[in-house]
Amino acid sequence: MNDEDMAAGLDALVPRLRQFVAVAREEHLTRAAEQLGVPQPTLSRSIARLEAELGVPLFSRPGRSVKLTRHGRLLFEYSERTLTTLAAQLRLLAEETDPARGRVALAFLHTLGTDAVPRMLRDFRATHPAVRFVLVQGSADMLLARLRAGEADLCLTAPLPNEPGIVTRKLDSQRIDLVVPAGHRLARRRGVRLAEAAAEDFIGMPPGHGLRTISNELCRAAGFEPRIAFEGEETATCRGLVGAG
Structure with a gap:
């Protein structure tokens, strides 16, 4: 069987997989049809089409019952396992998206x-x-x-992104402080214009961090590009380095 034939076989098999497994388990078309909630003639035609498209008999029909053939048993083993795995994954998906337990x-x-x-x-x-x-x-x-x-x-995150496909809502605001070492010329000032720190070396987050984006924008608004002496991903590290001078 080439790739095209295999793809065609899958197209035929997948929609009928549950029907095939039900008949194989029940070994009776009428009971399987009742279980599936479809008319028995419809189920019979579906199984017959599946056998024709796969090119092998899946069931023998002794009397009023049906039995799996050698090829049918081979398909049933993997079909049943596939359906069981799929059902488990669907249950997991339902649990993941449950608003109360997800x-x-x-x-x-x-x-x-x-x-x-x-x-x-x-x-x-x-x-x-x-x-x-x-x-x-x-x-x-x-x-x-x-x-x-x-x-x-x-x-x-911050700043809030503005792009298609993302819905944003402002939840809160955080104050951003200019932190300097004890004894710094600006340390005891009650208020400082950011431009007064233009000549200082800055310690900040690496590019790509929201705080770095915001601080760069604030510095540019104050008329200068910050000279970055060190980049750290943790604000506690940055504060510790500033405190150490």
Whole structure:
């Protein structure tokens, strides 16, 4: 059998697979038809067409019953296993999408992992205890890539993306501070214009992180490009390095 014949065989087999397995289990066309909820003549014609298209007899017909032939037993072994596996996967899919018991893939920025996300999950699980979460942290670019690919259901990120196919909603605001070492010339000031720090070396997130995008935009709005001395993916690391001078 060449590839074209095999493809044609699959086209014929897949829609009739459940019918074939039902007849093989019952060894009786009438009982199988009742189980499937189809007229017995319709089921008989479907099995006959399947045998004709595969080019082998699947059943022998002694009396009023039917029995699997050698070729029928070979097909039945794999067909039954395939249907069982498919049914299990469909049940898993139903559980995954059940609003009361499903699983949610939540992607979020590193900066939200210390307080905001744990608080949100605690509050949500108080009223939906059976819902499970898969948590992913990363940069804004990586999180959005997962969202576009369908690997994440929800994404907590900033700045908000503006592109087709993604629905956004502002949930909260976070203040962004300019952090300097103790003893720095700006350290004891109650207020600072960002332009006053234009000559300083900056420590920040790598490109692709939302905070880096926002901080770059703020610096450009203040009239300068920030000179980046070091890039770190964790805000705690960045603050520690600033504190060390």
